[in-house]
Amino acid sequence: MSFQVQSQDFIARSKDALADAPLQSALGKLRTGLSVRRREAVAALPEFDALREEAAALRDYTLATLDQQLETFEAQVRARGGEVHWAPDAASARAIILELCQRYGAKKVLKGKSMVTEELELNEHLEAHGLRCVETDLGEYIVQLRRERPSHIVAPAIHLRKEDVAESFAAHHVGREHADRSTAEALMAEAREELRAHFLSAEVGITGANFAIAETGSTVIVTNEGNGDLTQSLPKVHIAVTGIEKVVPTLEDASTLLRVLARSATGQEASVYTTFSTGPRRPEDPDGPEAYHVVLVDNGRSAMLGTEFEAMLRCIRCGACLNHCPVYGQVGGHAYGSVYPGPMGAVLTPQLAGLDESVHLPTASTFCGACEAVCPVKIPLPSLLRRWRQRAHEARLDGDRARWLLRLWAFFAARxxxxxxxxxxxxxxxxxxxxxxxxxxxxxxxxxxxxxxxxxxxxxxxxxxxxxxxxxxxxxxxxxxx
Amino acid sequence: MRDGGRAQILGAVRRALKARTAPARPTHLVPQRARLQAPELRALFVAQAEGAGAKVQSVPNDVALAEALTALAAAHGGVPVVAPASPLAKLPWGASAPALRPVASGDALAVSTAVAGLAETGSLALASGPENPVLSAFLPEHHAVVLPASALLGPSEDLWAFLREQAGAEGLVFPRTLHWITGPSRSGDIEMTMLFGAHGPLSLTILIQEDR
Structure with a gap:
């Protein structure tokens, strides 16, 4: 399998997480922050439930016509001067991106926040080939300095306190011995200065894509910091890496999905920067990248089409299911041992990494249903988790004790x-x-x-x-x- | 491997979909909120933009616009940076000349023009091009955007309709980069405390240019 996880240790990691007082205090802020903001934003839009309904139907329509949508997207990217690359698995995606970096003589590569490149372990691969990768999203930058993985798909450093951030900056930022690191404001100002120097000196910028619009061949990114825009506008090359399921047919479809995405993710009416990128810079343009590449990554996604897990491909990676999950809220993202934690991760990880590698994740749910209730594309997450549990039982992966107790209960229940x-x-x-x-x-x-x-x-x-x-x-x- | 990737992925997708008939496309719903006439639309835009942390001011004519931009830049210790190809270069600047050059990192204030204002969310739509470099919106410490009052629209669907109206024989004319900007740059990545000025500008000022 080309998706590496450490999910076997879920139980041990959860115990550590529950005993970790700083982590528990950090997670407490998540429980009272993002879910409250989401609720307020949803209450302010009477059509929100109808939009969720439309968004779910739209994702299903797109998946049912995925081959046509991808071909239209590719044709539009080409017509506007960009290149499209198809990566069936993680290894081919890494090879394609490395080759592009080498083609343009890159030494330093900027990264916008992208979960698919985390899935690909792209940074490690590029660095093993002598490239310097710099994560530019503040949260991603912090976890990169600490050689950690993001613990949340939207808020990567949610598990850290500002003291942890101060410690990492002190260890890595040269020539700032007397910097004030006592407040979040001071820390952000310091990161802004450090990263600005990187922005101005990289040859390639790599971003993800929240959506890929077939009609125009555009990739769309949504950020609050503006890091994604500097990443894709300053270097001479922009590479957008995205899963094949992220395509949407038209601009209007993107409008619908953006309405539910921002509210579900951070409780905003709209994210600060929603950016539609289409081809390389035009001949008359004063700035922007000279080359534009899109890497379409499959890596196990097409294998979910037409199966009982197809609905998972609707996911738009908003993170609402993490923010509302009582299990995620107690143990945090790292316990899951996968870059995709929480309810969406517990469904996706067994598919991408194999159930034998991640059998504990589908059991890490109380089936309270909060995830399904807040999902902007109405993925039946508890039902999908239940199917994984059933498969684990059928494959005898659920452990002797559980099987023995179940058999005992069945004996009596049948009499x-x-x-x-x-x-x-x-x-x-x-x-x-x-x-x-x-x-x-x-x-x-x-x-x-x-x-x-x-x-x-x-x-x-x-x-x-x-x-x-x-x-x-x-x-x-x-x-x-x- | 690389040439085979396309056939491999599309083949897998087609095998999985077999001869599936696609479900009907859902009816597209546009929220009622921004279906408003001029004065209410303007009020909604201003309220939403201010709610997102932007400052909004009205400028009655070109002289007032040039003065407002000069004052804004001076408040941050600089002169306005304006793209040489921008129509703003020809404003009646009087004695206070702007810097007509590409924006540089650390500039106090750069000025862009918006193709539209979206009242639904208080967002500005910026289209990249010679008159409107992308970096003007991201490299300066502070950002000012000029929005003609006549370019106020409701939801983003209005913007798509506007672009479709302008479409020529080769289809939609799309800029390299189209931005919706809603308030100034921010991050909540340190302890979920929302702070302005993460990587982009610390503040965003919208100058609504009244119809002449």
Whole structure:
């Protein structure tokens, strides 16, 4: 497989994350920040739900005509003087991009924020061939200095505190021994100065693309910083790297998707810079790149078409499912061991890296449904996660303990005459045994639960019994003592 | 490998789609918000642009425009940088001459012109070209954009319709770069604190040029 992950260690990494106080304080800001801003932006647009409906249908239409859309896009890029390259997998994408950098004699390469190039591990590849890669998005720049991976697809440095950023700047920025690094403002001003020098001295700029418009052969990027624009306007070459699924048919379609993207990602009505790039600079233009290349990356995407996971290809990488996921909110992005974390990552990673490499990720969900409820293109994420769990079970990847317990439960559940009396007896006994407040502080085999909270005891009677008309008789409760 | 990539990807896509009939294209919905007449449209644009952190001022004529740009640049310790091919070069600048040259990193203020203002989001649409270098919007410390009042539109669909009207025999004439700019550059990447002036300009001033 050409997509490297460290998702085998999900359980160990999650435990570390839960015990990491600075990380927990950083994640706390995510839980109260982006989701609140999104809710306010959605409330201000009465048509938001109708637009989500349209966006989902539009993505499905595009995927069903993907071959035509890609061919139209390619023809339009060529007609306007650009080149299109097709990369079936990560290795071919890396080779194409390296060859382009070498063709133009590049020594320094600027990077706009791009998740697909993270997926390709492009920086490592280019650096192994003697090129200097500089990430220009502030968050990406910080994690690059720290030799880390982004922990969020939209906010790469969400796991860090400003003290961590100050430490990294002190370690890497030369000649700034007395810099004030006590505030976020000072840190950003310092990064602005450092990066400006890089902007003015690179030969190639690489960006991703939020969308590729078939009608005009344009690639679209959406940023708040302006780093993507400097990245693609100052160097003599602009390379836009994007997944084959990012194509949209027309300019109006882009308008619809941009409306739901900005609100879902950061709660903005519109991002600060939405940039449509079409071909290289025109002969009369005073600036802009002399060459424009688009690299279309498959890397496992076409294999999702026509399968039960096709809906995942609708994804526009807004990050709303991460921001609203109770699991992501507790463990952060690095625990997932994949550049795509959270609910969207838990569906995508098994597809791109193999289920045997990432079997824990689909289980890292409470199925609360928040991800599906906020998804701007209505991807049924919990259903897709459930399908991966089913596949893991079929492939015997879910572990002996889980399989044994499931088999035990199935044995009883298939025998109602045995199941009901046993269940009824168990609820009565557990109800009587419960401590103050009708809860257990400790429970045999339930340590993972009771370590952090009490386990509620059954209140007597079963759902089936009350359905059949038996009187529902709660077990008498002792007064809570805490 | 490289020549084979195209056939390999399109082949895989076609095999996966087989003879699937595409679902109907959904009906395109444009939010009602910006379906307004002139005075309300203008009020919406100003409110949205200010909400995004831009400053908006009205200039009644060319003399006032030149004075406003000179004052803005002076407030930031410089003179306005204007592209030599821009129509703004011919404004009645009087005694205070602008710098007619390409923008350089660290310039106090550069000036662009917008092809449209989008009231739905308070965004400016800038088309790159000799009159409007891309870098004027990104390299200076502060950015000023001149927007003719007559170029105020509602949603971005109005801009696409305008470009389609201008389309010639070879189809849409599209600039190398088309920007929608909504407020000044910012980042929330350090502890989710939103700060202005990440890489691009620290401030954005929109000068609405009244119809002559």
């Amino acid at each position: 109602p005459r045995l199941y009901h009396p046993l269940l009824s007896a168990a609820t009565t006994v557990l109800g009587r045994l419960a401590g103050p407040g009708g809860t257990f502080r400790r429970l045999l085999g339930g340590k993972a639960w009771t370590e952090s909270r009490n386990f509620p005891a059954p209140e007597g009677g079963s759902f089936l019994a009350s359905l059949q008309g038996e009187e529902f008789a709660p077990t008498p409760r002792k007064a809570p003592s805490r």
